[in-house]
Amino acid sequence: MSSAPMAPSPPSVIKDRRLRFLIWQSISTVSVYLFSSLLHLRLGHFSLSDSLLSFLALHAFLLLLSSSFLLLLSPCPAPAASLPELSTTLRKSAFKWAIGGFPRPDFTVDSVSRAWRSLKSIFFLVVCVVAGIFSVVAACWDSDEGAYSLRLRGAVFGFMYGAYYLASKRWILKFPIIQRPLFYSFKKYFYSSFTSALKMSVRWFVYSFMLLLFLPAEFQIKGTIGRWLISQIRVLLGIFTFSFCWEISHHLLQVLHTRRCIFAPPQGSAAAETNPSKTLLEVLEQSPPKSLLQHLAYLDLCIVSENNTEQWRRAAFFEESGETYRQVIRACLRPLENFTSKLVEGLEGRYGDCSDLFLKQMSLPMDFHTYSKLNAAFDDYELCAWSSRSLAALTVCSRHKDRYKVAQLSSCNTAAVSTLLTALLAVEACLGKKTGGPSKQFLSPTSMKWETVEEQCELHNKAYAMADVLRASIYQIVSAFWVDMQASAKSMVLDKNWISEAKPLFGARSVLVQKLLDFLDYRAV
Structure with a gap:
């Protein structure tokens, strides 16, 4: 069993883990973007100022998405109110307010938590769409596609990613059976992040491409087949870049928040000699x-x-x-x-x-x-x-x-x-x-x-x-x-x-x- 860092105090445990997650997420984003910039350089288009601006935009919206990850995070399933339930509750509250003056709505604790979970899910889906739009534009800045096409691709990717994230309940923390060293966990989830990001980027690139076929002619790329093919490769590479960053952020969130925390003073200290179980x-x-x-x-x-x-x-x-x-x-x-x-x-x-x-x-x-x-x-x-x-x-x-x-x-x-x-x-x-x-005398098995x-x-x-x-x-x-x-x-x-x-x-x-x-x-x- 691997050793775990000592927790300074219970109130700061979650805060420290969230801060550590944002730091590691920034480091991984820089690494992935530098590697993708080398591929962009080999494809011919490279500008230091444009690349820096692209990185800042990509990282800013990745931080926004990471914040929504933290908002949605939960160690166990949490029920959410359905849209009909939300609308019914709002109608009852509005009717009661209109007829009876200004009475306090009789919401139960369970209904409030379910409604709050639904609002969190809706907010997360909106953040995914916004982050997808700006991330595609930032990651595919050297593509020949127009801004409208890129925004449409980003909206499709963000919406489908958010819907998949919510439907598969990926916001639930999955504690590992065996607590392994941190480096091993990072290495394990790095490969799974790469494969899942590759599958998602290819799948949703195809979906967005099929959607673009229905756009008017003025939004289509004009030119030779070679130019069109290179442009699509750049778009696919850009989508894979930020989807890989998203997947790494998700797995970093899982790894860092499911690490064991020792709720005890250091061995040999005065607190350990008197009452080591107090904090726990x-x-x-x-x-x-x-x-x-x-x-x-x-x-x-x-x-x-x-x-x-x-x-x-x-x-x-x-x-x-x-x-x-x-x-x-x-x-x-x-x-x-x-x-x-x-x-x-x-x-x-x-x-x-x-x-x-x-x-x-x-x-x-x-x-x-x-x-x-x-x-x-x-x-x-x-x-x-x-x-x-x-x-x-x-x-x-x-x-x-x-x-x-x-x-x-x-x-x-x-x-x-x-x-x-x-x-x-x-x-x-x-x-x-x-x-x-x-x-048994009354009923037979x-x-x-x-x-x-x-x-x-x-x-x-x-x-x-x-x-x-x-x-x-x-x-x-x-x-x-x-x-x-x-x-x-x-x-x-x-x-x-x-x-x-x-x-x-x-x-x-x-x-x-x-x-x-x-x-x-x-x-x-």
């Missing part, structure tokens, strides 16, 4: 939900919990009072409990008890509303995966490192096992597995059709991956405490020692005990 706990407790800072904190916690590279930080969790360990476990349980609650809400719908859920599972395939609610529950997949892995690693570590028996005496182990089992049962129910229901998620769809892939993470975490705990759990099972106190007394969010305590017995027998698949 503050970020875990106080960071806004679904924010980048929150994701970075959970990523740091997961790496500290699973690896032996920073044992002094992990050992600080098991201090004498046990308060630090309880705070860390509560922070890990919170995303999993929220995730399970959302799944239960999506599975049950308007029904409240298990029998209604059982009857619903035998109904026809789920409708779009249920599918959307279940799919939205997996938006925090990375947070839940990191929390699950941290829970398992810390619970296993507490077997030997917890000298004061805080984990067992404070019921942290039972809370961890119960939460993981409950989340797994909810995910398996989402996948269509039976988790409990009416007695062969006579019922369970509601399942269609394979290879987005929801199925997310649920399958989440179930795999939860199952691996539970097996990790079971393997470490197998002797103790077997003794508890033989003494008929497995539910007392390893299952919380509180009512689970999904299923029943007896179902959790049976599921834990399946893990003890290594039959939970």
Whole structure:
């Protein structure tokens, strides 16, 4: 695991990363433009003043596009309001304002965030079109095509790039499974940026060329075929130049914002000797939900919990009072409990008890509303995966490192096992597995059709991956405490020692005990 730079303070983490992104983006733009200028020189047309003006214009609009990248950036999917929803809300607000004076519109927090996300997307699309127009004109200044044709090409490229960026959800940060050195990440994404920029530039050059065929004759290039061919090569080279810069900026954004941040003082300092977990706990407790800072904190916690590279930080969790360990476990349980609650809400719908859920599972395939609610529950997949892995690693570590028996005496182990089992049962129910229901004397398993998620769809892939993470975490705990759990099972106190007394969010305590017995027998698949 590669080392990461120390974070000076939580509020400045995001600001420093954005500044670092703009610096690296400027360096990469200069490098790409210098190389493309050499190709322009070989094609014959070269002017130092024109080239400098072209570079300044290209870089200015690339900075504008990069700012819109940062505005749209999010570590997890964020729903946006549709155009009919926006128009309906505006009509209702206008009607209420006209009839009832000046009342305050009753917007919910969710509707405001959805509307704000839609406005961000529209603004990003407009910026892409504007940046595409001026970037094509700046990059293709030595072409024989007229300004109108170049602006049209730029508008087509910018609109299609923005639409593709939004449709493919490239604004969502994708945290790598393994944190590799920065140079390796740059080298890896450099090749992918080159290939994707080449494909996009060729594809959208063809689209814009076909559109230009419908222009009036006065906008067409007049001259020999050779002159026309050289002009098209220059246009293609110019489009590839700034599309390559755009792709590099996108990948730089991903690399620099998904780097691990260490929320701890330097080892050996006074703060590290007294309370090294203070900064991490503050970020875990106080960071806004679904924010980048929150994701970075959970990523740091997961790496500290699973690896032996920073044992002094992990050992600080098991201090004498046990308060630090309880705070860390509560922070890990919170995303999993929220995730399970959302799944239960999506599975049950308007029904409240298990029998209604059982009857619903035998109904026809789920409708779009249920599918959307279940799919939205997996938006925090990375947070839940990191929390699950941290829970398992810390619970296993507490077997030997917890000298004061805080984990067992404070019921942290039972809370961890119960939460993981409950989340797994909810995910398996989402996948269509039976988790409990009416007695077999009333219904035969062969006579019922369970509601399942269609394979290879987005929801199925997310649920399958989440179930795999939860199952691996539970097996990790079971393997470490197998002797103790077997003794508890033989003494008929497995539910007392390893299952919380509180009512689970999904299923029943007896179902959790049976599921834990399946893990003890290594039959939970």
